[in-house]
Amino acid sequence: MAEAGTASIAQDGARIVARGDWTLDHIDTLADLARTLKRRAGAGARVEAAGVARLDTAGASMLLDLVDGEEARVEALPAGARGLLAAVARAQAGPAATPAKPDRGFVAAVAQIGASLETFWHNTTALVGFIGLILASIARIALVPTRWRVTSTFFHIEQTGFNALPIVALLCFLVGAVVAFLGATVLKEFGASVFTVELVGYSFLREFGVLLTAIMVAGRSGSAFTAQIGSMKAREEVDAIRTLGLQPVDVLVIPRVIALLVAMPILTLVGMLAGIIGGGAVCALALDISPTMFITRLHETTTVTHFWVGMSKAPIFAFLIAAIGCLEGFKVSGSAESVGTHTTSSVVQAIFVVILVDALAAIFFMEINL
Template sequence: MTTTAQPGQLQLDPQSSPSLMRVSGDWTLAHFSSLESQVANVRHGGQPAELDFSDLGALDTAGAALLADVIGGARMGQLEQITHNLPAERLALLRAVGGAITQCRLDERKPPPGNAIVDILERIGIATIAVRGHVVGMLGFIGLTLQTLARTLLRPRRWRLTSLAAHMEQTGLDAVPIVALLTFMVGAVVAFLGATVLKKFGAAIYTVDLVGFAFLREFGVLLTAILLAGRTASAFTAQIGSMKANQEIDAIQAQGMDPVELLVLPRVLALLFTLPLLTFLAMMSGIFGGGVVCALSLDISPRMFLYMLQNDIAVQHFLVGIVKAPVFAFLIAVIGCLEGFRVSGSAQSVGEHTTSSVVQSIFVVILLDAVFALFFMEMGW
């Protein structure tokens, strides 16, 4: 074997049949760049049938890896037949490096073995980080909204009364039929179920108290907030998200206007005004539905129904219910607007964030309602 101090070379013997490739020079890491380009040319031109290593100089693992690439993984098992003048120790090196490369490529193709517990913990961690990001973002947006509100409140010229009136009509007046109808039907159902159960104990007359307590404290504000979470929060997200996708918000900022003042405050204030009014309507509609069922099923006259409501149910139950409405309204409006600003620019993103705003609003409403219920119960209200 002749050793040279020159970089390795690959030379195709044109007179040989089958095709013979002569390997000469040093195949070491020091000449890796030039060797790699030669191997790439050989790979494009097709693999030679045999290789002659009679003029091979120094060889290390880097050169062996390139030669293994020239030979090909499918022919590594036939090294003795396709190589000539290659000492046994270098043949073993070439076989070891080629086998390691082949195994590494097979391992990369195989998916890592799964572990159910690890996967579950990973999903929990990802979900926890996502929830944390949503909470931090929502708290920051609440602070930005309150800051903008405080800055605008003392400047009547910056009030956008036309936009406020338009949003009050959309969120309040247009929602009156669905809120009244739904709460009337739920009130009738609650009264019917209460009468069915209480009749067994001879206490059907207390169905009046059940309907009054349920709608003044919980159902009136809760059903209204859930309806507006699905109806209004989604509308806010879709409106602002479409503006974000069409780069209208960028245009607003380019003109020196504040998107929060222009788009968020009118929607938040409109819902703050309309949700308490809709809650009062829902309370009256639910009680009216319960009164209809009591009159038809229990022979409780409207006069008796109103008399029991007046004597058995204190005003504080109405206040407990109505005080939740502004809190729910503020959070529903903020979540709807925030998800609109999070839209990335495509129609799919608008749909995803609209769904997210509805889910988050309903979740927050129910969670806060439970917190309010526990607090008022502990306070004895």
């Protein structure tokens, strides 16, 4: 069995002579010995380690403990062991930093608000610049039919439009039924249940039809755009497109934008009809308003202006959702986590922008009496 490491204090009291194996096998003995010698040795004592036969990281830590971590006070150590001692000394000199406690209080709250505003400003300027790039690209290829990507455009029309018809119709039907039921419950107290027809007609033609459709498209198609382009960015397919001499905006963005511009008005029309049908069903079942009476009153009291107010917002929402979805896809850094993060960001930003623009449009149409 290897000889356990030993140490003793020289006659001058200024040196500690170390011998034997300073290894993990003898760590308990070495720890007790180091504590005893530190108490007995004078301040600044040096260690003479010429007699050390074997040394590992545990033994090096014990030697450094004898000299309070000062590597230079360990003398005559063999060259190979000297490198190990130096590595252990560096490790002990740079302990892992403890995580800083999060700031709290008023200053931290103000700093968080400032950071959020800065992020909002950066996202806004990036979106405006990307919209400009899309418009410039459309203008550049509009008069060059050979650069139109018809197949890709029709594929995305099918994906974003026709495949989304069932969920949009079902959602708007159910919301229309809920709006009619709540309206009838309130208006019944005033003996004005018949005005539920106008409530359903106005709300879905002007607001709910296009707004609910836009929210569904943002969550379904906008996120899909981000995930698709983000995955291509992660696999370096976007760089490959540039290598082929093509513009990623022309290949990836414009077909999706055009597809959503075509699909969104169709989905909005279906949403309006489904919401009105849902309201009519509640009126027929709960208010004794027959379908014929519902349609007649809707025709007499609801003008076509309300329909065009709602439809005019559909292309704007479609363009914004497509632009945000594609822009977030191009922001992906290359990892799967980044794809998920930017997909979530795409949905949140698109819904926020849609609701903001809808509120501004409502104020605008109210001011011009439409």
